[in-house]
Amino acid sequence: MVEFLRETVVVDNLHLRKIREGKTEIFVPDPFYYVKRKNEYMPTSLPVFYNPVMEVNRDLSLLAIKAYMDLYWQPKKEDERILYIEALAGTGIRGFRVLNEIKNPKVKVLLNDINKLSIKIMKFNASYLKIESDLTITNYDANYLFLRLRNTGMIPDIIEIDPYGSPARFIFNAVRCIKGKGGLLLVTATDTAPLVGKFIEAAMRKYGCFLVKSPFSKEMAVRALIYFIGREASILARRIVPLFAIFSHHFIKLALLVLRGRKEADKFWKEIGWVSFCNICTQFYFSKGLQNRPRELCEMEEHGLTEIIGPLWLGRIFEEEFSREMLKKIDELSVNPRNAKLIKRIFEWELEAIDIPFFYDLQEIARRLRMSIPSINSVINSLKSKGYKASRTHFNPRGIKTNAKVRDIVILLKHMVNQ
Numbered sequence: 240m241v242e243f244l245r246e247t248v249v250v251d252n253l254h255l256r257k258i259r260e261g262k263t264e265i266f267v268p269d270p271f272y273y274v275k276r277k278n279e280y281m282p283t284s285l286p287v288f289y290n291p292v293m294e295v296n297r298d299l300s301l302l303a304i305k306a307y308m309d310l311y312w313q314p315k316k317e318d319e320r321i322l323y324i325e326a327l328a329g330t331g332i333r334g335f336r337v338l339n340e341i342k343n344p345k346v347k348v349l350l351n352d353i354n355k356l357s358i359k360i361m362k363f364n365a366s367y368l369k370i371e372s373d374l375t376i377t378n379y380d381a382n383y384l385f386l387r388l389r390n391t392g393m394i395p396d397i398i399e400i401d402p403y404g405s406p407a408r409f410i411f412n413a414v415r416c417i418k419g420k421g422g423l424l425l426v427t428a429t430d431t432a433p434l435v436g437k438f439i440e441a442a443m444r445k446y447g448c449f450l451v452k453s454p455f456s457k458e459m460a461v462r463a464l465i466y467f468i469g470r471e472a473s474i475l476a477r478r479i480v481p482l483f484a485i486f487s488h489h490f491i492k493l494a495l496l497v498l499r500g501r502k503e504a505d506k507f508w509k510e511i512g513w514v515s516f517c518n519i520c521t522q523f524y525f526s527k528g529l530q531n532r533p534r535e536l537c538e539m540e541e542h543g544l545t546e547i548i549g550p551l552w553l554g555r556i557f558e559e560e561f562s563r564e565m566l567k568k569i570d571e572l573s574v575n576p577r578n579a580k581l582i583k584r585i586f587e588w589e590l591e592a593i594d595i596p597f598f599y600d601l602q603e604i605a606r607r608l609r610m611s612i613p614s615i616n617s618v619i620n621s622l623k624s625k626g627y628k629a630s631r632t633h634f635n636p637r638g639i640k641t642n643a644k645v646r647d648i649v650i651l652l653k654h655m656v657n658q
């Protein structure tokens with residue numbers, strides 16, 4: 240948990256307060272000074288954005304960077320260093336944590352933000368932490384920064400995009416300048432409403448997908464965002480490989496490996512397709528390949544037409560070796576126990592069902608059967624005892640990922656009630 244400490248300071252009229260996040264202490268705009276009313280949204284009421292709730296998102300970045308360095312980073316020369324760019328850095332907390340907590344002399348950080356006040360705070364923190372030598376701070380529009388880097392020949396190994404809202408407009412240029420042979424792209428989206436199907440036009444406009452509310456909306460959201468990023472990369476003859484895809488609190492967080500080559504980019508499209516689902520029984524169907532027609536009728540024909548959504552990424556959203564490496568790093572980084580518990584649970588559940596896209600919502604099925612919801616673990620155990628794969632999912636507390644059909648679950652639930 241982030242702690243707001245007692246120490247305050249005024250720098251160029253900016254009222255700052257010391258906080259401790261992870262194992263790092265830096266100064267951020269003082270909420271006790273800037274937030275006047277109870278119902279104000281603290282992060283955006285500050286002159287420079289800071290959201291303590293996103294600590295877990297930043298923990299995920301640190302874990303991903305550590306895992307990436309051990310698994311994928313292959314320096315060609317002894318003295319080669321890794322370059323991490325946070326293009327929309329706010330107070331710079333994430334970059335300061337990277338330097339202070341990963342503590343690897345091989346890591347260089349570039350922090351950028353369009354807001355001049357953000358630059359002031361970052362410079363103040365850099366001198367406070369005495370880490371100016373491994374750090375560059377710039378004040379550009381993120382897209383301009385990416386294009387500029389291309390011209391200067393500086394090739395970032397890792398780019399982090401964490402805007403307030405949609406990351407869509409930064410993706411193309413980020414992919415353009417990141418290392419093509421195995422760069423790591425970390426992306427956060429907080430405009431989750433269009434992605435979960437609440438605003439159909441906005442989802443089409445920003446992500447090029449037709450998305451409506453579904454029982455598996457949160458997983459649909461991450462798969463739509465992966466589709467969008469992969470399509471942008473494909474234009475540049477690059478492929479993205481999802482390493483993890485998480486929907487937690489109110490954000491989506493993706494880690495994507497970027498690979499170069501037309502043949503690579505073609506592989507991406509093999510995993511893109513459509514999903515149709517039945518609003519009566521919640522059974523879903525998917526078809527890979529844009530050229531293939533999704534199923535238009537539910538298997539139970541009396542249920543009629545299905546709802547069709549897409550295009551979506553239908554491949555894996557967790558890479559096993561990378562995920563396990565991240566789990567190992569949790570103790571090395573001493574992530575705070577609450578966040579550590581959450582992260583472990585997410586990865587353990589999703590790895591168990593790594594090959595199973597989407598899930599059934601037990602509450603929805605029980606509601607349709609007019610029965611009370613049985614314990615989710617007992618349903619999972621029953622499915623497993625019948626030979627099906629079954630696991631919980633972090634996308635929904637009542638979600639079950641399984642290779643069983645909804646009608647198999649219905650039979651099982653009725654059986655459980657009659658026992």
Ligand SMILES: C[S@@+](CC[C@H](N)C(=O)[O-])C[C@H]1O[C@@H](n2cnc3c(N)ncnc32)[C@H](O)[C@@H]1O
Pocket residue numbers: 287288289290293297325326327328329330331332333351352353354357379380381382401402403
């Ligand atoms: C959500 S905040 C970043 C928070 C930060 N990543 C963290 O972990 O605390 C988004 C930041 O993007 C900056 N920003 C908005 N548009 C930008 C642009 N076009 N280029 C660069 N920075 C931008 C804002 O000034 C703001 O500081």
Ligand SMILES: [Zn+2]
Pocket residue numbers: 517518519520521522537538539542
């Ligand atoms: Zn149906």
